Amino acid sequence: MSDRILASQARPLARVKSWDLEADVVVVGLGIAGACAAMEAADAGADVLVLERAGAGGGTSANSGGLVYLGGGTPVQKACGFDDTPDEMFAFLAAISEPGADSERIRLFCDESVEHFHWLESKGLTFKRSFYEEPGLESMTDDCLVYTGGENCHPWSGLARPAARGHKPQTVGKAGPFLMQCLLASVDRHPLRSEANVLVETLVVDAAGAVVGCVARRAGRELLVRARRGLVLAAGGFIMNEEMLALHAPTLLRCNVRNGVDGDDGRGIRMGQGAGGDVLRMGLGEVALPSTIPNRLSRGIYLNRHGQRFINEDTYYGHVGIEGLLRQDGKVYLLLDENSYERGLVGLEPRWVAETIAELEREAGFPDGALQATVELYNRHAAQGEDPVFHKRKEMIRPVDTPPFALIDSGTDAAIWATFTIGGLRTDRDARVLTPDGLAISGLYAAGRSAALFCGQGYPGSGISLADASYFGRRAARHAAAQGH
Ligand SMILES: Cc1cc2nc3c(=O)[nH]c(=O)nc-3n(C[C@H](O)[C@H](O)[C@H](O)COP(=O)(O)OP(=O)(O)OC[C@H]3O[C@@H](n4cnc5c(N)ncnc54)[C@H](O)[C@@H]3O)c2cc1C
Numbered sequence: 001m002s003d004r005i006l007a008s009q010a011r012p013l014a015r016v017k018s019w020d021l022e023a024d025v026v027v028v029g030l031g032i033a034g035a036c037a038a039m040e041a042a043d044a045g046a047d048v049l050v051l052e053r054a055g056a057g058g059g060t061s062a063n064s065g066g067l068v069y070l071g072g073g074t075p076v077q078k079a080c081g082f083d084d085t086p087d088e089m090f091a092f093l094a095a096i097s098e099p100g101a102d103s104e105r106i107r108l109f110c111d112e113s114v115e116h117f118h119w120l121e122s123k124g125l126t127f128k129r130s131f132y133e134e135p136g137l138e139s140m141t142d143d144c145l146v147y148t149g150g151e152n153c154h155p156w157s158g159l160a161r162p163a164a165r166g167h168k169p170q171t172v173g174k175a176g177p178f179l180m181q182c183l184l185a186s187v188d189r190h191p192l193r194s195e196a197n198v199l200v201e202t203l204v205v206d207a208a209g210a211v212v213g214c215v216a217r218r219a220g221r222e223l224l225v226r227a228r229r230g231l232v233l234a235a236g237g238f239i240m241n242e243e244m245l246a247l248h249a250p251t252l253l254r255c256n257v258r259n260g261v262d263g264d265d266g267r268g269i270r271m272g273q274g275a276g277g278d279v280l281r282m283g284l285g286e287v288a289l290p291s292t293i294p295n296r297l298s299r300g301i302y303l304n305r306h307g308q309r310f311i312n313e314d315t316y317y318g319h320v321g322i323e324g325l326l327r328q329d330g331k332v333y334l335l336l337d338e339n340s341y342e343r344g345l346v347g348l349e350p351r352w353v354a355e356t357i358a359e360l361e362r363e364a365g366f367p368d369g370a371l372q373a374t375v376e377l378y379n380r381h382a383a384q385g386e387d388p389v390f391h392k393r394k395e396m397i398r399p400v401d402t403p404p405f406a407l408i409d410s411g412t413d414a415a416i417w418a419t420f421t422i423g424g425l426r427t428d429r430d431a432r433v434l435t436p437d438g439l440a441i442s443g444l445y446a447a448g449r450s451a452a453l454f455c456g457q458g459y460p461g462s463g464i465s466l467a468d469a470s471y472f473g474r475r476a477a478r479h480a481a482a483q484g485h
Helices: 032-043 075-079 086-096 103-111 113-122 176-188 242-248 250-254 267-274 295-299 317-326 357-364 370-382 464-481
Strands: 021-028 048-051 193-195 198-205 211-218 221-233 285-288 301-303 333-336 352-354 405-409 418-421 432-434 440-446
Touching (some): 021 032, 021 211, 032 048, 032 176, 032 221, 086 103, 103 464, 113 464, 198 221, 221 464, 242 250, 285 317, 295 333, 301 370, 357 370, 357 405, 440 464
Parallel strands (some): 021 221, 048 193, 221 440
Antiparallel strands (some): 211 221, 285 418, 301 333, 333 405, 352 405, 432 440
8 A cells, every 4th residue: 555645653752762853832834824833832932843844834825825714804894894793704604514514613713713814914914905896716906805605695695694704915916925925924033943844754652642743854864853742733735645635535636736735745644643633524625616717707507417507606616616526527517698708718718609509509419408498497587687596696697698609618627627625634623633532632733734624515615724724723833832831
């Protein structure tokens, strides 16, 4: 069996003769989870050491869109006229994350989201007090607030008061690099040590099973690192490990873009397993189907391989992606007409164009009459401004009736499908790693994509991963820093 899927067995303390480095809190990985954990532990007065395998910090966080999911009444939400509360945020996240949601962690995440917003600003991030109208997407301007989880779409709009919660740090264009630039600069201003080009390979456990350090490698030489109060695994997920994907999340292998860096090889998770940690939700991922971009194209109709609709087209593209991948076999088409189609959108070139729906149906090979029936039913209701089947928002409803008609092949064989893993080590409210029996492993914490996200299904919306990683990185650090005091 490949050692890329095996747990990295922890080294017994009895085999450690001496330590090369020591700290109260050792943080493995310097992406957003690691950066926030390190700063929080230092602020709590702990002696902190960060170990990063790459030449510098940043990780996948620095390649991301930079959207951070925050709510409950942040200053940006208030300035933009959104009346959000922790309860409304919880109602949305808990509902969208069922079945199997971790409601205790969701509750904390919502209750402390405004505080977390202020903390991020105190660490050098700024968020412009402005709203960006185009849902689902980070703005290309420096505007901030955006709907990222379909909060204003069916069925969620009926379960919780809709509020935009995607917060983009204030910069023009993609915000991930800027986000990490700000946080890493802030890390440098904290009294802590950080070592690059150090690959952590496994953990060290004492006779009682507590994690007391780790074994790392720097320039080919083994380093033994003692963690006096705790060790935080913030080493990313496993999207770049084909063997782990094949074992745990084979469906995600159908996505042709893997959102990660080399460090996302699952080692953090496997180190946790080697110290007795349990894993959760390993089959789940975020699945982005970018052909819903821009959102105004959702005036068209999504179709499955039978020529039938399967979702309200205006929802978050990650929901379309999960539904399309898991339940529609990755075969997804977008039907547009002369009114809804826009020329020149990269990746959205039609595969078939025809003057009638019947012709398009034949050319694309849908079952006889299927597409015609779908379009007839949709148009009949759309003429009244209604969508009684999937409840698309009124402003997105328009009959698809003006030739020529275009069909974009958005299937996994034809379009870009991007994914990252959201399963990982099972953790509690303080990001302590739990055994299969639900017991916390003393000294061991996990945050970011080394830990399982709190949702039971799919991915709730853009911005959740950076928010979860930064928030639970901080909780891990606070708990670890308080040990032995
Ligand atoms: C294109 C793209 C867009 C995205 N957009 C968004 C978005 O807008 N909002 C959002 O919430 N999420 C987004 N995501 C997802 C998000 O970026 C990640 O899920 C998140 O950054 C994970 O943070 P992390 O701290 O867990 O991991 P990382 O940021 O990857 O950090 C982990 C660090 O650990 C290091 N490391 C790994 N193994 C070891 C080891 N054994 N020893 C030492 N160091 C190690 C790595 O080198 C890395 O620096 C996006 C992802 C991509 C790729």
